[in-house]
Structure formats: structure tokens, C-alpha cells
Amino acid sequence: MNPADRLPDLNLLRLFVALVEERHVTRAGERLFLSQPAASGGLKRLREIFQDPLLVREGQELRLTSRAQDLHAVIAPRLAALTAGIAAATPFEPSRDARSFRIGCSDAVGFAILPPLMARLRQEAPLCGLAIRIGDFRTLPGWLAHGEIDLALGYLGDELPANARIRVLRHSGWLILRDPATPSVAGIDAYCARPHVLVTPRGDMSGFVDAVLRQQGRSRRVVLSISSFGLLSAALPGTDLVTTVPDFVGQRLAARAGLATEVPPVAPDIIANSIAWSDSQDRDPAERWFRQLVIETFEGTFPR
Structure with a gap:
């Protein structure tokens, strides 16, 4: 057999990187939009090509072999550079291109920016699609690092991957929302006495506000936890x-639902809402166009 016939193609190399980073066949397949049988078949082919099991099951986990670790160290950065180089050399015409863009964002940003962003995308790139995944500062950096999203948008915390580029779009304060027929939340005592709703993707009953209150020796009553600002x-x-x-x-919610707003007597620090992307996507003409579209939409909808 010609040695070249045993070399994996780019799709197999992409699957190899996903398998190593996910250590899970189904998740690796989902990351590349492959079915579980297709991902399993790809792993079998990779094992044949590299003459190594690559991932070995230990209980419920898959352990990387030494050869898999060595191969990943060589393949992953070169594959990323190749992908970025091809993308940078590929022209992009918004009105005629039919690609899909992938955003990961906080629920607050997704709720607020989706209508104007989708309107502009439909007008300027009518054949393109948009996939939005809702996460938070605990999940968005990992999705960006693993290539599951092209952009991360919102409060991103301090754990972004080393190769990420970031731009702060807006510093945000806090507001209380309530039914206008109910009494004003005047002062810390009234604030703590009222029943609260907490928006959190994890189903928590405690959030940033509670941490601030604990520092002051106070607490509030969270009686409802929901995962969506909507x-x-x-x-x-x-x-x-x-x-x-x-x-x-x-x-945005006050205007849409007729709710009253107030400045809270206690609140977490001002938060930075940012956009982040991988360095490998920085020169891609399509991604650069889409980033600018997102930035303009966000800053146009929510002036600093």
C-alpha cells in the first residue's frame, strides 16, 4: 500500500482533534455535526491509520494514549493554522454567501440583541444562517476554545482561552424590575423583604446580588429561579x-412588558459586556464581516 493512502483527510483530522479534546465519541460527533455511528466509524479508521487505540476506556471515561497526546500536540495547531489560512484567502460576498454563523452569548444579550441582529442579517446576508447557544461566563470560554462557537458575547469572566481576542462593548449597571402597581423598593430593608426572581442558566437560588448582600450581613428571599430573561x-x-x-x-423588558424600573439599593459591580473570538478566526473575511455586524448592532441598540 502506498503510504499516502493511509494518511487521514482533513475531516478525519478534525474528528481526531475533537475526540481528544472532548474524550467522548458522541460529543465529538455533535461538535462536528456527525452522527454517533459516523463518529465511531471515524475513530475506528483513525486507529487503523495511526496503529494505536488513541482513546482507551477506563470506567466511564476515555483516557488518551501517549501517542494520541503526541499526535494532538502536532496536529491541532497546524490544523488551526491551515483552516485560518484557507478562510483568510476565501472571499466573502454577504449578499450571495450561504454559510452559517455561530454565536454563544448570555441569555440577557441574546434576549436583547436577537431582533435587531436578525433583521440586519436577513437584509444584508439573506442566505446566511445564525445559530445561537445560550451560556454564561462558566461555559462560553470553553465553547470558544473548542471551536463550538465563532463568537462569545456577554459577560465572559476571566477564563477566556489564551488565543482569544476580546473587545469590550459596554459596561452595564443594574436595574430592579417590578409590576408598577406594587410599592417601590425603597431602601435595603424593603429590598430584602420582597420576594425575588433570579435568572440563571444553572437553576441556582443564589447569584451575584446574594454575594454582595452576604458581605453586608444581609440576605434576600429568592422564591423563583428561571433560565430565561424572556x-x-x-x-x-x-x-x-x-x-x-x-x-x-x-x-428592554420594561418597555415590552410595561414594568417599572428602579435603581437597586445594593447591586454587584458594573459588568463588562464583551465580544471575543479565536485568533484563528481573526483574518477570515466572513467572520470579520459578521463580527462588525454584531458590534454595530450591539452598540446601536445599547449605546455606552
Whole structure:
């Protein structure tokens, strides 16, 4: 057999990198939009090509062999550079291209930016698609590092991958939302006494506000935890519930659902809403165009 016939193609190399980084056949396949049988078949072919098991099951986990670790150290950066080089040399015409863009963002940003962003995308790139994944500062950096999203948008914390580029779009304060028929939340005592709604993707009953209150020896009553800011328009009207949210989403919800706003007597620090992308995507003409579209939409919708 000609040695060249045993070399893996680019799709197999992409699967190899995903398998090593996910250490899970199904998740690696999902990352590349492959079925589980296709991913398993690809792993079998990679084992034949490299003459090594690559991933070995230990209980519920898959362990990397030494050869898999060595191969990944060589393949991953070269594959990323090749992909970036090809993308940078590929022209992009928004009105005629039919690719899909992938954003990972916080629910607050997704709720607020989706309508104007989709309107511009439909107008300027009508054949392109948009996939949005909702996460938070704990999940978005990992998705970006593993290539599961092209852009991360929102509050991103301090754990972005080393090769990420970042731009701060807006510093956001906080607002209380409540039914306008209910009393004002005037002062820390009234704030702590009212029942609260917390928006969190993890189903927590404690958040940033609670950490600040604990520092002051105070606490509040969180009686409802929801995963989407959009649900606040159903949860707050007609009740005595209040919630504390970033100011930009609070303004949008207040206008849409007829809610009253107030500045909270206690709140976490001002947060930075940023956009981040991988260095390997920096020169891709399509990604550069889409980043600019997102930046313009965000800054146009929520002035600094």
C-alpha cells in the first residue's frame, strides 16, 4: 500500500482533534455535526491509520494514549493554522454567501440583541444562517476554545482561552424590575423583604446580588429561579415579585412588558459586556464581516 493512502483527510483530522479534546465519541460527533455511528466509524479508521487505540476506556471515561497526546500536540495547531489560512484567502460576498454563523452569548444579550441582529442579517446576508447557544461566563470560554462557537458575547469572566481576542462593548449597571402597581423598593430593608426572581442558566437560588448582600450581613428571599430573561415578562406582572437585572435588558423588558424600573439599593459591580473570538478566526473575511455586524448592532441598540 502506498503510504499516502493511509494518511487521514482533513475531516478525519478534525474528528481526531475533537475526540481528544472532548474524550467522548458522541460529543465529538455533535461538535462536528456527525452522527454517533459516523463518529465511531471515524475513530475506528483513525486507529487503523495511526496503529494505536488513541482513546482507551477506563470506567466511564476515555483516557488518551501517549501517542494520541503526541499526535494532538502536532496536529491541532497546524490544523488551526491551515483552516485560518484557507478562510483568510476565501472571499466573502454577504449578499450571495450561504454559510452559517455561530454565536454563544448570555441569555440577557441574546434576549436583547436577537431582533435587531436578525433583521440586519436577513437584509444584508439573506442566505446566511445564525445559530445561537445560550451560556454564561462558566461555559462560553470553553465553547470558544473548542471551536463550538465563532463568537462569545456577554459577560465572559476571566477564563477566556489564551488565543482569544476580546473587545469590550459596554459596561452595564443594574436595574430592579417590578409590576408598577406594587410599592417601590425603597431602601435595603424593603429590598430584602420582597420576594425575588433570579435568572440563571444553572437553576441556582443564589447569584451575584446574594454575594454582595452576604458581605453586608444581609440576605434576600429568592422564591423563583428561571433560565430565561424572556420569562420575566410572564413572572412579574400581577405579582409582588421583583428582580435585579443588567440595565440594558431591564430597559428592554420594561418597555415590552410595561414594568417599572428602579435603581437597586445594593447591586454587584458594573459588568463588562464583551465580544471575543479565536485568533484563528481573526483574518477570515466572513467572520470579520459578521463580527462588525454584531458590534454595530450591539452598540446601536445599547449605546455606552
